[in-house]
Every structure is written in C-alpha cells, then in structure tokens.
Amino acid sequence: MTQSLSQRVVQGAIGLVVGLKSTLRTMFEPKITVIYPIQKLNISNRWHGLLALPIDPETDNDKCIICFQCERVCPDRCIHIEATGKGKERLLTRFDIEMDKCCYCGLCVEVCPTEAIVFVPHYEASTFNRANLLYDLDDLHRGTPKEPIATGVVKVKRPAPKRQTAAPREGTVIP
Amino acid sequence: MALRTEELILNMGPQHPSTHGVLRLIVTLDGENIVDVQPDIGYLHSSVEKMMEARTYLQNIALVDRGMDYLSAMANEEVWVLATERLAKIEVPERARYIRTIMLELQRISSHLIWVGTFGIDLGAFTAFLWAMRERERIMDLFESSTGGRLHHVYFRIGGVNEDLPEGWTHRCLEFCDYFMDRLPEYDELLTGNPIFLARTQGVGVLAKERAIAMGASGPVARASGLDYDVRKAHPYEVYDRMEFGVPVRSEGDCFARYLVRMEEMRQSIRIIRQCIEQLPAGEIRSKVQVALKVPKGEVYARTESPRGDLGIYLVADGSDKPYRVKIRAPAFSNLYALTEMMRGWKVADVIAILGSIDIVLSDVDR
Amino acid sequence: MSWELAEKVRARFPDVELFPRPGQDEPHEASPAPVPSASAAPSPGAPPGEAPKPPPRRPAHEAPPAFLTPGVFVPGELLLAICQVLAIDREFGLHYLSFVSAIDRPEANQFEVLYHLYTFDRKDELVLKARVPREAPAVASVASVWVGADWHERETFDLFGIVFEGHPNLRRIMMTDDWIGHPLRKDYVFQEPAWLVEAAKQRQKDIEGLGLGERA
Ligand code: SF4
Ligand code: SF4
Numbered sequence: 001m002t003q004s005l006s007q008r009v010v011q012g013a014i015g016l017v018v019g020l021k022s023t024l025r026t027m028f029e030p031k032i033t034v035i036y037p038i039q040k041l042n043i044s045n046r047w048h049g050l051l052a053l054p055i056d057p058e059t060d061n062d063k064c065i066i067c068f069q070c071e072r073v074c075p076d077r078c079i080h081i082e083a084t085g086k087g088k089e090r091l092l093t094r095f096d097i098e099m100d101k102c103c104y105c106g107l108c109v110e111v112c113p114t115e116a117i118v119f120v121p122h123y124e125a126s127t128f129n130r131a132n133l134l135y136d137l138d139d140l141h142r143g144t145p146k147e148p149i150a151t152g153v154v155k156v157k158r159p160a161p162k163r164q165t166a167a168p169r170e171g172t173v174i175p
Numbered sequence: 176m177a178l179r180t181e182e183l184i185l186n187m188g189p190q191h192p193s194t195h196g197v198l199r200l201i202v203t204l205d206g207e208n209i210v211d212v213q214p215d216i217g218y219l220h221s222s223v224e225k226m227m228e229a230r231t232y233l234q235n236i237a238l239v240d241r242g243m244d245y246l247s248a249m250a251n252e253e254v255w256v257l258a259t260e261r262l263a264k265i266e267v268p269e270r271a272r273y274i275r276t277i278m279l280e281l282q283r284i285s286s287h288l289i290w291v292g293t294f295g296i297d298l299g300a301f302t303a304f305l306w307a308m309r310e311r312e313r314i315m316d317l318f319e320s321s322t323g324g325r326l327h328h329v330y331f332r333i334g335g336v337n338e339d340l341p342e343g344w345t346h347r348c349l350e351f352c353d354y355f356m357d358r359l360p361e362y363d364e365l366l367t368g369n370p371i372f373l374a375r376t377q378g379v380g381v382l383a384k385e386r387a388i389a390m391g392a393s394g395p396v397a398r399a400s401g402l403d404y405d406v407r408k409a410h411p412y413e414v415y416d417r418m419e420f421g422v423p424v425r426s427e428g429d430c431f432a433r434y435l436v437r438m439e440e441m442r443q444s445i446r447i448i449r450q451c452i453e454q455l456p457a458g459e460i461r462s463k464v465q466v467a468l469k470v471p472k473g474e475v476y477a478r479t480e481s482p483r484g485d486l487g488i489y490l491v492a493d494g495s496d497k498p499y500r501v502k503i504r505a506p507a508f509s510n511l512y513a514l515t516e517m518m519r520g521w522k523v524a525d526v527i528a529i530l531g532s533i534d535i536v537l538s539d540v541d542r
Numbered sequence: 543m544s545w546e547l548a549e550k551v552r553a554r555f556p557d558v559e560l561f562p563r564p565g566q567d568e569p570h571e572a573s574p575a576p577v578p579s580a581s582a583a584p585s586p587g588a589p590p591g592e593a594p595k596p597p598p599r600r601p602a603h604e605a606p607p608a609f610l611t612p613g614v615f616v617p618g619e620l621l622l623a624i625c626q627v628l629a630i631d632r633e634f635g636l637h638y639l640s641f642v643s644a645i646d647r648p649e650a651n652q653f654e655v656l657y658h659l660y661t662f663d664r665k666d667e668l669v670l671k672a673r674v675p676r677e678a679p680a681v682a683s684v685a686s687v688w689v690g691a692d693w694h695e696r697e698t699f700d701l702f703g704i705v706f707e708g709h710p711n712l713r714r715i716m717m718t719d720d721w722i723g724h725p726l727r728k729d730y731v732f733q734e735p736a737w738l739v740e741a742a743k744q745r746q747k748d749i750e751g752l753g754l755g756e757r758a
Contacts, residue, residue, distance in 0.1 A: 008370075015370040022361050023302055032309070044316075046323035046338065073466060075234035105237035105329040110337065111466055119323070217716040222701075222725050261610055388637050388662075391690030402662070409665045473608035476658060476669065478640075489611075489656065491645055502643040502656065509641075512693050541716060 043121050048104040051097055051135070052120045052143030062141060063116035066090055070108035070117055076101045079108060095140060099125055100133040120144075182210060185523070189218050193297050193527045196537030198511075200530070204523055212518045212526070214511055219541040227501045232259050232333060232468045235498070240327040243503060244539035247286040248324075249278050250481035252331040257412055258477035258490040259333050263470045268459040271335035276413045277348065277451045278318075278330065279479075280444040284355070285314040286482035287437045290534045294434065295366065297531035298375050303365055310358055313351050320344060333468060335461030345452045352445050359442065367438070376430035380517040380529035383428060390516065391509035394484020395440065396533050399425045399432035406480035417454070418447045430532035437534075467496045483507050483534055507539040547666050548612040550633065555624055558616050561609040561669075613669025618655075621672050622682040622708075628659065628668075629687045635661045636668060639684070642694035644702045646728045651676045653704055657684070674704065683709035701726040 034041055043049070053062040066083045078101035082094035108117050120143045127133060132146050139146060188199040197218035203211040223242035227235050239251040253275060260267060267275075288307040295303030315325045321340050322328035330337050366372045382392065384401040397404065405422040407415040423439035425432035470492040478487040484506030493499040510533050517529050545563070552560055616624055628636045636659040645654040657670040674681050683706035685691045695706040696715040703724035706712060714721060723730050 011370040015368070015372070019300070019302065019365050019369060022364055026306075044320040044323065044341075046321070046341070047319060048323040069466075073233065075230055075237045103237055103241065103327065104324065105240075105327070106323060106337070107233065107237065107329070217714075217718075220716040222716075224701075225726055225730075262608070386689075389689045391639055391641075391688070391694075404662055471608065472606065473610060475610040476667065485640065487640060487658075489641075489643065489658065500645045502641065504641040504658070508693065509690055512690055 043123075045121070047119065047121045047123075048106050049119050050099065050122045050125055050143070050145060051102065051108070051117060051140065053095065053117055053137070053140040054120075054143055055141055062092075063114040064092055064095070065114055065116070066092055067113060069111045069113065073107045073111045075105060075107065076103055078102050092137065095137045097135045097140065098133065099135050100130060180206065187526070189215075194530065195293065195535055198530075198535070198537055198540075200526065202518075202523065202526060207522045207524075209518050209521050209523060209526065212515045214514055216511070216537070216540050219537045221538075221542065223542045224501050224503060227498055229497065231466075231496045232470060232498065233466055235501075236331060236333075237327075237329050240329055242538070243505065243542060244481065244483060244486075244507065244536045245326065246289055246536050247282045247482045248327050249275075249282045249330060250286075250479060250486060252328070253279055253413075254477055254479045254481070254486050254488045256331045256333050257479060258475055258488045259468075259470060261477055262473050262475045262490060262492055263333070263468065265334045265464060266462055267335055268462055269456050270339075270458045271460045272413045273451050273455045274336050274340060274460065275331060276415065276418070277448050277455075278322075278328075278336075279413070280447045280451075281314050281317060281348075283444050283482045284441050285311045287441050288314075290437060290482075291362065291366075291434075294531045294534075297527045298372060300366065300369070300372065303362065306358070306361065306365070310355060313354065317344070317348055317351060320347075332461060332464070334464040335459070337461075339460045345455065348448065349452060352449055356442070356445060359438070362438065366434070373431065375525075375528050376434060376532070378427075379430045379521060379525050380532060381428045382513055382517050384426075386516055387428070387513065390513040392484070392513045393509060394480070394482070394506050395433055395436045396484065396510045396513065398423065399436045400428035401426040406478050406485055410478060412477075412479060414451065414454075415447075418450050420444075420447050430528055433532045433534075469494065469496050470498070478504075481506060483536065483539060484510060503542055505539045505542055507533075507535045507537075508542075511535050511540055544666065545612045547634065547661070547664075547668050548614050551614050551624075551628070551668065554627070554633075555620070557620055558614040558624070561613045561615070561671075562606065563609065611667065611669050613671060616670050616672050618672045618674050618681050621670070622684060622687070625657075625670070625684045625687045634668075635663045638662065639688035639690055639694070640667075642684070642691055642698055644698050644704055644726075646676075646702065646726065648676070648728050653679050653702060655681050655698070655704060678705075679703065680705040680707055682707050683712075685709055700724070703727065 053064060055061065056063050066081065068081055071079045071081050078098040080094060080096040080098075081092070083090055084093050085091050104119075106119065109119060122143075122145050125133065125145045127146065135146070183204045185202040185204055186199065187202060188194040189197040194200065199215040199218070201213040201215060202209060221242060223238065226242065227238060230238060235255060236252055239255045240248040243251040259265075288311045292304035292307030295301065295307070318328060319325050321344055322330035322337070324330070382396070382400045387397045387400040387402055392400070392402075393404070401424060403422065403424045406412075407420075408422055420443045421439075423436045423443070425436055472492060472494045474489070474491045476487055476489045478485055480486070485504070486506050487504035489500075489502040489504070490498055491500040514530065514533065517533075518526060521529065545560075548560055552558055628634045638660040640658040640660055641656075643656045645656060647654060652673050652675055655672045655674060657672075659668045659670065660666075661668075672681050679702070681704060683691070683695055685695060685706070686708070692710070693715060695709055696712060698704055699706060699709075699712055700714040700716050701724055713719065717725070722733075725732070
C-alpha cells in the first residue's frame with residue numbers, strides 16, 4: 001500500500017460527500033412518486049392489459065364471427081371457443097380465456113378480422129382465487145377485472161389529485 | 176511451524192440476493208482467498224429450444240421474449256426474426272428497419288441501466304440503482320406507448336414491426352436522449368470518480384484477452400479485455416452499416432473496464448438513436464407475410480449484438496410452419512464460463528463484484 | 543459470409559465434404575437487404591404506396607435445403623485432428639468457438655454434432671458438422687482445443703446424450719443429475735417424476751380441505 005490509512009479514509013470520505021451532493025440536489029427536485037392504489041398513472045392506449053370482447057352498440061352483441069383464428073394463433077393455447085348452429089344462426093356458446101396462462105402477447109388481437117377481441121387498459125387482475133382468472137363470455141363482455149383487489153383492499157377515499165403527477169401521455173385516460 | 180489450514184467450501188445460492196437470479200456458486204476458499212469457483216446452473220432451465228419446435232414462427236416471437244434474456248426482450252425478437260427472414264428471404268421495409276434499430280438501442284440502454292443499478296447495489300451504492308430505475312422508467316414509457324408492453328413487447332414481426340410509431344413518439348424519444356445525456360455525468364460523479372467504487376473494481380477480476388477468446392466470452396466482457404469485436408460493426412444487420420458510432424474497447428480487462436465500456440456504449444447508443452430518427456424514412460412498416468408462414472428447408476446462423484454479447488440463433492427449417500431445430504447461442508452462458516478464471520486468487524468479498532460485472536441474466540444462461 | 547474458408551478447409555483436408563449449395567447462383571446477402579435502388583433512400587414523406595412489393599416466394603416444400611451459413615461435414619474420427627489445425631494454423635485462425643450443439647435426425651438414424659467457429663482476423667465463420675450414429679453416439683471432445691467448449695459439450699451431452707470422449711468433466715449441466723432421458727431428442731417423452739406427481743396430489747388434497755380452488 002502506497003497510501004497511508006488516514007489518506008485512504010480521507011479519500012473515501014470525499015467520495016462519499018461527492019456522492020451525497022447529487023443526492024442532496026435530487027432531494028429538492030419535485031417528487032415523481034405515485035401513491036399507487038390512490039393515484040394512478042395514465043397508461044398508453046396500446047397497453048396490453050386485460051382482454052375483452054366489447055359490445056357493439058349497433059348490434060348489441062360482440063363482433064365475433066367465430067372464425068377460430070385467435071384460438072389457433074394463441075401461443076399458450078389459452079383461448080377456448082365453442083359454437084353451435086350454421087350460417088346466420090351461428091351462436092357463440094363458449095368463449096373462455098384463461099388469463100393466468102395468457103402472456104399478453106397480442107397475437108389474438110392482431111389476427112382477429114373484425115376487431116372483436118381487444119385489449120382494455122386494465123391491469124388489476126390479481127385475485128385470491130386462481131379459478132377467478134378464467135374469464136368467460138360475460139366477463140369478457142364486461143371488460144373489467146373480476147375482483148379489483150387493489151382498490152378493494154385499501155379502504156381509503158380517493159382524494160382529488162392535487163397536481164398532475166406525471167406528464168399525461170397520449171391515449172386513453174382511465175376514469 | 177506453519178499453521179495447518181484447511182480449505183473451506185462455501186455454497187452461495189441458488190437463493191442469494193446478489194447472484195442476480197437462481198445461480199449457485201460453489202466457492203472453495205483458503206482463508207479469505209478464492210481457490211476455485213464452480214458455477215452450478217440449470218435452475219431456470221425451461222428448454223426453450225424444445226418448446227420452439229412445437230410453435231409456429233409467429234408464435235415463437237412471443238416465446239423468445241420471455242424464454243430468453245428477459246431484460247432485453249427485443250434483442251431476442253430481433254435475432255429470431257432475422258434468422259427467419261434470411262431463410263425465408265423476406266424483405267423488411269426500410270422504415271421498419273430503422274424502427275427496429277431505434278428499439279434495439281433503447282433496449283441496450285435500459286438493459287445497461289439495470290446493470291449499472293444492480294452493480295451499484297452489489298458494491299453498496301444504493302443510490303445508483305434508484306437513479307438508473309428512474310431513467311429506465313422513461314424508456315419503459317417509450318416502449319409502452321409504441322409496443323404496448325413494458326418488458327415483453329412482442330413488437331417485431333417477421334417482415335417488419337407490429338405497429339407504426341405513435342404520433343409524437345420520435346419527438347419524445349429525442350427529448351429522452353437530451354435528458355439522458357444530461358443525467359449521465361451524474362453517474363460519473365456518483366460512481367466513476369468514487370474512490371470506494373474504484374477500490375472495489377479497479378484491477379479486480381482481470382480476464383486476459385487470449386483467455387477471453389478461448390473461453391468464448393463476447394460483448395462488453397470481451398471488449399473490456401481488449402477484443403475489438405462488435406457484431407454491429409463486423410456483420411451489420413438492420414441499418415447499423417449506415418450509422419456512425421464507436422465501439423469502446425479497453426485493455427485492462429478488470430471490473431472497472433467493464434463498467435466503463437458499458438457506460439460508453441450507452442452514449443454511443445444515444446448517438447445511433449439520434450441518427451436513426453434523423454434519417455427515419457416514411458413508408459410501410461411491414462411486408463405481407465402469412466400468419467402460418469412456411470419457411471423453406473435450410474439452415475442459417477443469424478447473429479446480433481445483444482446487450483450481453485454475441486447472441487445467435489442457428490435455425491434449421493424443414494419446410495413446415497414450425498422450426499425443426501433452434502439452437503440459441505446465449506452470450507451470458509459463455510461469459511459465465513469465464514467467471515472461474517476471473518475469480519481465482521481474489522478475496523471472498525470480490526465474488527459479488529466480479530459476478531456483478533459480467534452482467535448475467537439467468538434465463539439467458541439456462542434458457 | 544463467403545464460402546472461401548470452407549473451400550480452403552476442403553482443399554486442406556480431402557476427407558471433409560462441403561455443405562450442398564443448391565442456391566449457389568442466387569446471391570444471399572449477409573443482411574436481409576431490400577432491393578437497393580428502389581428503397582435505399584426513399585425520401586421522407588414519400589407516399590406509402592410506392593414501397594417495393596416483396597418478391598413472390600417459391601413454395602416452401604420440395605426445394606432442396608439451402609445452407610446459408612458456410613460449413614463442412616467432418617468425419618467424426620478426424621474431428622479433433624482437424625480442429626487442432628483450424629484453431630492454431632494462421633491460414634484459418636479460427637480461434638473462437640461460438641457454440642457446440644447437435645441436431646437430431648431420426649430418419650437418418652444419426653445426430654449431427656454442430657460446431658460454430660469464428661475468426662477475428664478475416665471476420666468469417668465456419669460450421670463444422672460431424673455425423674454420429676444414434677445408437678451409442680460419441681465424438682472426441684474439443685475442450686483441449688477451445689477451453690470454452692467445456693460447458694457447451696456438457697450441455698449437448700445433457701440434452702442429446704452425445705458422449706464427448708476425453709472431456710474433463712462430462713456431467714449433466716441443465717437437468718438434475720438423476721434425470722432420465724435427453725430432452726432435445728425428437729423421441730423424448732416427458733414424464734412427470736413420481737415424487738412430483740405425489741406432491742401435486744397431496745397439495746390438491748390440502749387445497750380441497752381449505753375450500754379454496756372452487757370458483758367463486
Ligand atoms: S394475448 Fe396472446 S396469450 Fe393471451 S389470449 Fe391472446 S394470443 Fe393468447
Ligand atoms: S379471431 Fe376474432 S372473430 Fe375470430 S373467433 Fe377470435 S374473436 Fe372471434
């Protein structure tokens with residue numbers, strides 16, 4: 001060792017102070033932390049959230065034409081479709097998505113010819129019961145998580161956000 | 176009379192906070208000194224290569240995202256679509272190639288940022304981690320608004336990319352570049368000039384150039400040892416041949432050199448992104464490719480420079496819509512092999528520093 | 543990538559065999575370069591309709607296999623001798639071993655052991671393939687030539703069951719030591735280990751007792 005112990009101690013202390021200087025500066029910058037279940041960030045409109053079969057207001061039904069394309073392309077094979085009838089009478093009897101298997105890849109949304117299956121900007125699908133992650137036709141029509149745990153557990157009234165916590169991104173704003 | 180000593184075998188992991196995943200190290204110690212290290216891997220083995228044989232070429236994009244290196248998902252997608260496009264002779268529109276390059280470089284920055292952060296934690300500098308995450312968050316936002324995913328994007332497609340960049344994206348990306356170049360000097364203050372950091376990294380864990388080549392190391396680990404080799408320069412893919420950028424090479428081969436190489440690579444990535452956005456042409460983003468693409472019989476090796484090194488895929492196609500055999504050449508696997516060489520003779524406290532410096536992702540090692 | 547290196551190897555060792563090159567006349571680029579004149583520099587703002595159409599593709603089957611990466615077939619018994627020359631001789635300078643792996647070909651009843659070599663001097667690559675029979679597959683280890691082959695050969699042994707003779711430490715690396723079978727073989731059938739089945743059944747019973755696991 002060429003340096004004495006005291007020299008090294010002094011050097012280490014200087015390094016600490018230099019590091020702390022930047023920390024100090026950051027302390028006085030505006031906080032960017034979001035208090036999660038109470039405040040939420042806006043998410044992009046391309047967000048791969050939960051899947052849904054939204055109801056078309058014109059026909060009062062979903063747009064699915066039962067072509068089985070999404071079932072076929074799904075890499076995790078988590079879409080299960082069954083249908084009865086022929087031609088115009090064709091009826092969707094089962095449309096299940098196992099959300100616990102889904103990897104949110106978006107291939108089903110991409111191949112769907114009628115844009116019947118879409119991503120909705122919801123991500124709080126966590127649940128205490130694994131069986132709750134099987135979304136059937138009703139759940140998919142509704143397009144919301146079955147059990148909004150994160151909002152249910154925290155029993156706090158949402159205060160009106162005082163100021164914008166993050167620059168709003170373009171796209172959907174969740175109410 | 177000499178004191179009789181015994182070698183001690185220390186078992187680190189597989190559940191250990193600083194092994195960056197489920198890695199088990201069997202360290203043989205003589206007092207404080209490391210005599211030998213045997214990494215024990217395979218805890219995260221999911222046989223991605225086998226799973227890929229059962230999926231179509233399109234579905235595999237979703238699989239390589241999470242089955243391989245999960246910190247740089249788009250780098251994995253890139254090597255997979257590259258191999259497929261070469262074999263199936265599919266053209267990629269110009270705009271898509273630029274978009275891919277931008278994404279790959281953003282991915283490199285975000286991956287290196289995680290590395291800087293975790294390396295800081297390993298050496299006791301927690302602030303670096305929080306800062307790195309703050310910067311990375313901006314990249315994640317950029318990813319989220321263009322690809323829809325933050326970690327697993329499934330954005331690249333055979334013959335292009337999935338969706339065009341949203342409006343104003345390039346502007347925000349340039350903003351990020353300026354912001355990030357402002358922030359980088361802070362890391363220099365915090366780490367590069369920090370005597371504690373220097374004492375823990377300088378001269379520690381040296382890997383000589385010849386050994387690095389013999390052991391198959393690549394990427395920043397090999398470049399820190401003086402090997403001037405970058406796939407982006409040697410075998411340009413996408414639009415790297417039109418970009419001006421430097422490849423940082425150091426000759427020391429120690430942990431600090433690896434740190435410097437990665438810091439410089441982030442600066443070069445910003446340069447590439449700026450050039451790409453400047454030259455970004457309008458036009459198609461995807462050429463027509465069927466969903467169930469049938470790739471003609473043949474074999475090809477495609478290689479890319481992932482944030483961890485030379486990432487390659489040897490693809491064997493048999494004319495059907497599924498690959499016959501896929502061999503993934505994982506950079507972290509070979510880099511981890513060089514660990515034993517780097518660690519021999521160092522103290523037990525340096526295990527963490529040296530392991531952290533090679534930047535392994537266990538799902539890349541084990542696949 | 544040029545086939546020059548592969549041809550040089552062929553000239554030096556008459557026993558090796560080049561990969562078949564059916565598409566020799568059609569140029570294959572290192573990168574998927576588009577038609578250069580039409581799309582190299584489309585001015586920003588050009589109408590998207592003018593982008594070049596991809597050329598029509600031939601039917602995928604029936605065409606003979608295309609080897610886009612140059613390489614040679616090497617007789618298994620000569621492998622080590624050839625590798626020693628390739629790694630040391632300045633003419634080849636293949637100092638870098640990217641990976642070792644294998645391809646299972648049950649219809650030909652053989653494995654193809656795959657070596658990917660690289661030279662930094664001329665920035666070129668070469669694939670070596672050694673054919674070994676599917677029963678009792680064995681080939682000489684190249685770990686003495688390239689140290690880095692160590693783990694790659696262990697992985698190939700683990701996942702294909704190919705024995706690398708002369709390897710210093712040929713153990714399973716990915717799977718557990720008591721694993722049965724070699725997963726990447728085409729005829730491998732996955733069987734749940736008995737203890738795992740037992741544990742899963744027990745867990746199922748526990749859950750049932752708690753009343754969880756039913757749909758709410
Ligand atoms: S997002 Fe992907 S994994 Fe999920 S249902 Fe759709 S295709 Fe299947
Ligand atoms: S791809 Fe679309 S239309 Fe076809 S079955 Fe799926 S949801 Fe219905």
